[in-house]
Amino acid sequence: MSEPMVRRTRSGKIAWPVLQALALCSLLVAAAPLVQAAAADTATFSVPSTRAVSSLLLDVAHAGKRLVAVGERGHVLYSDDDGANWTQAKVPTRQMLTAVYFVDEQHGWAVGHDALILASSDGGATWSKQFEDLQREAPLLDLWFRDAQHGFAIGAYGALLETSDGGASWDDVSDRLDNEDTYHLNAIAEVPDAGLFIVGEMGSLFRSTDEGQSWETLEGPYQGSLFGVIASGEPNGLLVFGLRGHLFRSTDAGETWQQVPLATASGGTLEFGLASAAALVDGSILVVGHGGSVLRSTDHGHSFSVFNRPDRVSLAGVTAGADGKLVLVGQGGVRLTTETGANPGQQ
Template sequence: MREWLRVDVRRAALALTASALVALGTWTNTAQAAAATEYSVESAKASRSLLIDAAHAGPRLVVVGDRGHILFSDDQGKTWSQARVPTRQLLTAVFFLDDKRGWAVGHDAQLLATTDGGATWNKQFEDLAREAPLLDVRFIDAQHGFAVGAYGALLETTDGGQHWQDVGERLDNPEQMHLNAITQVKDAGLFIVGEQGSMFRSSDDGLTWTPVQSPYEGSLFGVIGTAQPRTLLAFGLRGNLLRSTDFGDSWHAIEVQTPRGPLEFGLANATLLGDGSLVVVGNGGSVLRSRDDGQTFSLYNRADRLALAGVSGLSNDRLLLVGQGGVHLASAEGADEVQP
């Protein structure tokens, strides 16, 4: 069974698999959508609901997740405000270019945008008939961005999201492997990872894409560029963590040990902290940190063992973690809940 979900918590919480998704219709503009706009329901418990991703909008924190919930915090995660969002669909990823301009993606191939740091959002694009999710979004600059998703979906905009075009034909992906994540690699270009170890890279801002031979045949849920040129990490099922220093020409498997042997929890997301260290999170409350550009990692499993889907750095060597149970504040090693 082909699974498009980046983390097991999504599959468990929503009981959805790719085999249940029906790809019908063609891409449509938001103005052509037949359904009336429904806004996410305001809830005092939104910060404790299922949340999937987190990002910085300048000093502000923004998180996205189930039922169209988008929340923002201006005090390092101590308190949260709920944004007005024109959807009730699961949102899977969020990206900010600066302190004002950001984008979020989710089910029904929805793309949302904000110009006020995440306080309010508008819908730029959706495809209701396709019933397939977008899973990640990345902008090179204010005008040029990409979104990736299920069934090989690759969307591009060159006008800040006013128009989106399906450019999946640029990929050598005949089986339409699900594309789970996209990142920008320093001094190299764009990199995509997905289902069954699929990898693609572009050194010309997405104009052309080349498939990359992967050393792993299982699904990769995330990818991140490090502080070093041409260096990136890809990660996914069963604790698989791969590092390349040459933009994917070669790979080295990073083994993370636990008291019971190699880590086997799925890894979902990662962030680069201000000091250049890397943090990767995943199932079983797993929090991995590397201080040597991803060559080695220390591991901490949180006592609650809740699946983690997203991570972002805070001040004073602290982390914002999101996933099951919503928002969690922790030390940069993942230990000891930090009380507001």
């Protein structure tokens, strides 16, 4: 299958159409010596804007009860009332931020373009720059932390960075992956009792059973780009998903795969790209993507209901809201919806 969502220019830079960015922006080499945090003496801060809540947002996460969303122009927004109102944080960058991750109510990190890594120790209200590498000319696209000290960031051209001191320093450990073609790495997630998983360009799929110290290459379920991975809630179970509605399920830690059919309400087959997923407290799994697609599974990913929002805006992130509702982010900013993804009052 061709790769229409990922293009490289002759200069080696990634071309960034809007839809590519919305699918986790669509989407380092040999290990370098320890890299110290590289915050500039003078920082360029994101511009305060009353329209930030309706700007392009690429991820949303919980910091305890607080919601934190990140996106274009260095925008970081947080809400303490279940998404009804949002405050723009002071952030030392105007680069696009692609992902955010919190390990507890206070400690979180965000990644973005120019291999940027930001950190917060107050639940997302303020941020500091831990690392950036302008020479890479490529973004980081996702991150995962075991605790407040140890974590990984991944991204374009096979980037894999590790910290063991809360981000005070970062190691380039890209050579732990057998990724000679430096395929883009789009998502990283933990599957309980099965290990860490990374998915990426051209069906790339890697697994670590020792918390990221070594990685093995798995045979992926197809050759198109994978944009997300999430635990299914079953023993050794996980889901991966990507281009044109492709979604696959494994119950043996990625050794074998079954494609999950996705039928729309009109009887057709979902063909929109899938960008992000979240697991709810009740065990439900949500997946969102282009065309306003909101998928929900209540059986560990064996089947999904599919709802396409009438506005058809591309969605890049999802998390639980209050009273069973959802918080969606993507093109046009934040949307608070019913449990199906519909606007309140819609079916």
